[in-house]
Amino acid sequence: MTENIQVKRALLSVSDKTGLAELGKQLAAMGVALISTGGTAKALRDAGLEVADISDVTNFPEMMDGRVKTLHPKVHGGLLARRDDAGHVASMKEHDIAGIDLVIVNLYPFAQTVAKGAERDEIIENIDIGGPSMVRSAAKNHDFVTIVTDAADYDTLLTELKEHGGATSLAFRKNMAAKAFAATATYDSMIAQWFGFADQGKMFPDTLPLTMSRPVELRYGENPHQMAALYLPNGPSASGIAQAKQLQGKALSYNNYNDADAALELVSEFRDSPPTVVIVKHANPCGVASADNILDAYKAALACDSVSAFGGIIAVNRPLDGAAAEAMTGIFTEVVCAPDADDDAKAIFAKKKNLRLLLTGELPDPKRGGMAFKSIAGGFLLQSRDNGHVSDDDLKCVTKRQPTEQEMADCLFAWTVAKHVKSNAIVYAKDGATAGVGAGQMNRLESARIAAWKAKDAAEKAGWSETRTIGSAVASDAFFPFADGLLAAVEAGATAVIQPGGSIRDDEVIAAADEAGLAMLFTGMRHFRH
Structure with missing residues (x-):
């Protein structure tokens, strides 16, 4: 094996012609002979370069609308x-096959063709065959051949050639080969996904090939002894916390990403609502409120649980101004997520050098489709996203008393928040703000009690005359299996309840609600979040 390989002959065939002309000029200046195909050859000639057509190498014309051009022994033998x-050298001499030392290939724009909503025939025509074959041949033979599949690597290639007198090092070729196989794997994955999901209409295909790219390694995972990295799915662009622009602050940690994602997902439920603030701690909301402006919404959300908010994550559904930013920097906060921020807000946050400010642009659509993954020992669980919603028309009042207009609004607010609280989830809400949140308990009664206790504690800290659970609506993410959880909410002062219903003891729970004079709504939908 030779460490450095001189590049004397290069084959270029690209769909994306970004940087092609300049690359061709630089290679030609180094004395590299250029071979090319179709539109790539034309682009190089238009740049004033001498190029041999692939048909001159194969002694066969390009045919079948370009479907067959590089699939030939004189190409793949040379690779x-x-x-x-x-023996290989003898075969090359016998069949008049010249070696190809460098391959520059990028593939037909399959993903872009799908993304623009093209018809099936056009999508099929954008499945590249010859390109991946050349890429794989060159990458397999990286001991002698350099393969480049990304225009972003053109400058790196030229630097490599200049540093090694027109040659490439084995380390460089290995690196490019690894990228090349990742590129073809990603390409095949996108094609397989399209056939499985879109073309065949299967929600869960028999085989699910997925590929992802790593933009960053993280300092550590959930705990310091764990390693971690962020990966983004290859294919059409997504919109979420992973795509947010970090304006300032330390690099995000694994836990920051996880908590900020929880905050963004919840605040997105309110993207068409009045100004809303979500405060999250350990992936659970500890305060949520809507108001006439972000500042007032923040104050109301903070008042729900100012203790838990320390070191938390804040997400808002409106651009941030200076007044809101000033209030948010009053306590230690890890991350603030917002669609945007004005200059005053940015200047205020800049004084807190460790605070991470993330600008998300338009908030994700909470009703969007997609899949959620969970790793288990030995495998993965896959399910559709929980994008279920209920409106006034979906609700069924099962008690003698109907809810008032305010109770109805508070029920829907509490229900929206409960969807994003770890099960068993109980959420009290009043006047568009959470009053108490009970999360992650092993039984619903304890969640109801904890949420009421936290509301009482918040009232004492704020100096209020009474807890905000009095006159509140309470949401339960799943049905009450017994009346005890409901009675705990009654004891806390709730006057309205929203829950899925469906328990074998629904009659018992409804009777308890009627006896207490509550209004109770059934959604027919639950929102477990484990």
Whole structure:
């Protein structure tokens, strides 16, 4: 194996012609002979370069609308032959096959064609065959051949050639080969996904090939002894916390990403609502409120649980102004997520150098489709996203008393928040703000009690005359299996209840609600979040 390989002959065939002309000029200046195909050859000639057509190499014309042009022994023999194998060298001489030392290939724009909503025939025509074949041949034979599949690597390639007198090092070729196989794997994955999901209409295909790219490694995972990295799915662009622009602050940690995602997902439920603030701690909301402006919403959300909010994550559904930013920097906060921020807000946050400010642009659509993954020992669980919603028309009042207009609004507010609280989830809400949140308990009664206790504690800290659970609506993410959880809410002062219903003891729970004079709504939908 030779460490450095001189590049004398290059084959270029690209769909994306970004940087092609300049690359061709630089290669030609180094004395590299250029071979090319179709539109790539034309682009190089238009740049004033001498180029041999692939048909001159194969002695066969490009045919079948370009479907067949590079699939030929004189191409793949030139790519796959080992220069240190006497038998390979003899075969090259016998069949008049010249070696190809460098391959520049990027593939037909399959994903972009799907994304623009093209018809099936056009999508099929954008499945590249010859390109991936050349890429794989060159990458397999990286001991002797350099493969480049990304225009972003053109400058790196040219630097490599200049530093090694027109040659490439084995380390460089290995690195490019790894990228090349990742590129073809990603390409095949996108095609397989399209066939499985879109073309065949299967929600869960028999095989699910997924590929992802790593933009960053993280300092550590959930705990310091764990390693972690962020990966983004290849294919059409997504919108979420992973795509947010970090304006300032330390690099995000694993826990920051996880908590900020929880905050963004919840605040997105309110993207068409009045100004709303969500405060999250350990992936659970500890305060949520809507108001006439972000500042007032923040104050109301903070008042729900100012203790838990310390070191938390804040997400808002409106651009931030200076007044809101000033209030948010009053306590230690890890991350603030917002669609945007004005200059005053940015200047205020800049004084807190460790605070991470993330600008998300338009908030994700809470009703969007997609899949949620969970790793388990030995495998993965896959399910559709919980994008279920209920409106006034979906609700069924099962008690003698109907809810008032304010109770109805508070029920829907509490229900929206409960969807994003770890089960068992109980949420008290009043006047568009959470009053108490009970999360992650092993039984619903304890969640109801904890939420009421936290509301009482918040009232004492704020100096209020009474707890905000009095006159509140209470949401339960799943049905009350017994009346005890409901009675705990009654004891806390709730006057309205929203829950899925469906328990074998629904009659018992309804009777308890009627006896207490509550209004109770059934949604027919639950929102477990484990």
